[in-house]
Amino acid sequence: MSHRKNKNKGLFRSKKTPTEITEGQHFLECDNCETKPAQFHCKTCQGHLCDDCRKIHETKRLTQGHVVILLSDYVADPVGCHLEEEDQCACKIKQRLKAERKEIDAYWLPLLEQMRDEERKKQSCISRKVEKIKDKVEEHFDNIIDKFTELKNESLIKLEEDAENASDAIDKTIDEIEDKIELLGNRDREIEDYLDEEYEAMHEGMCMPNKEGRLIPKRVSYEVHKFCPGSLDASCLLQVFGDRPYVTWQ
Structure with a gap:
């Protein structure tokens, strides 16, 4: 019955x-x-x-x-948390997820956003310095005869190419940083979904430690080398032209 x-x-x-x-x-x-x-x-x-x-x-x-x-x-x-394995305890997992999310929001996202802003400032700084150098080059070449014009133009083209290549390298770094930001944003939302799960659905695979080697990309360093005009009294054309300006990055 x-x-x-x-x-x-x-x-x-x-x-x-x-x-x-x-x-x-x-x-x-x-x-x-x-x-x-x-x-x-x-x-x-x-x-x-x-x-x-x-x-x-x-x-x-x-x-x-x-x-x-x-x-x-x-x-x-x-709830019976004390009866479960410590690493599998839903409460422990939830605490670790909350800690991971807090670390993402309080440390990693601000750090990466700051790095992105710094990379953008590098681009602006390169552009400003290059423009100043170009002005100085133009001023110097106003006092040089026409035969130096080709040498001047070659130097400016090379300088702008260097600056563009350096900017491209920084763009690549910024793209990587934004990818990491997007990745952490997705992880943040994923954790939010996990935190809404029932205790019985919690498992160790939900947790993912944040590692600097995985999150921090290689950053570009650069140096804009100044234009050093030569003396107009010099007999050597290269001495008159001076050291060519260029941009380096690594």
């Missing part, structure tokens, strides 16, 4: 909460046989079992993998 009733209603009849169990109730019957006192609690299907039904429950094909604990332990700690 009880088995037909259980089949119609599900594996167990309506469950009592730990509060309902402890509030003035000295006898709690087994949800399966409904005759003997319950001594155990199944965390998987949330049913109360007597000792005999517990043995059957743990050997049945459909329920042999269920987690069964003492009813007294369930009443004392319904």
Whole structure:
């Protein structure tokens, strides 16, 4: 009779909460046989079992993998975190996820955004310095005869090519930084979704430590070499032209 009733209603009849169990109730019957006192609690299907039904429950094909604990332990700690492996404890995982998210928001994202801004400032600085050098080159060449014009133009073209190549290298660094920012942003949202999961769904694979080697790209360093005009009294054309300006980066 009880088995037909259980089949119609599900594996167990309506469950009592730990509060309902402890509030003035000295006898709690087994949800399966409904005759003997319950001594155990199944965390998987949330049913109360007597000792005999517990043995059957743990050997049945459909329920042999269920987690069964003492009813007294369930009443004392319904979540049961202390009964799980420390590394697999949902509370511990949630704490680690929150810590990871806090680290991303408080440290990694601001750091990468600051680095991106610094790289952009490098580009602006290169541009300003190059423009100043170009002005100086133009001023110097106003005092040089036409035969030096070709040499001047070659130097400016080379300077601008160097600056463009350096800027391209910095652009690549900025792209890498923005990729990392996007990656961490996605990870932040992923963690937010994980934190909404049920405790039973938590697992170690959700956690991912932040490593500097994986997050920090190689950054470009540069130096804009000044234009040094030569003396117009010099006999050598190169001495008159001076050291060619150029940009280096690595």
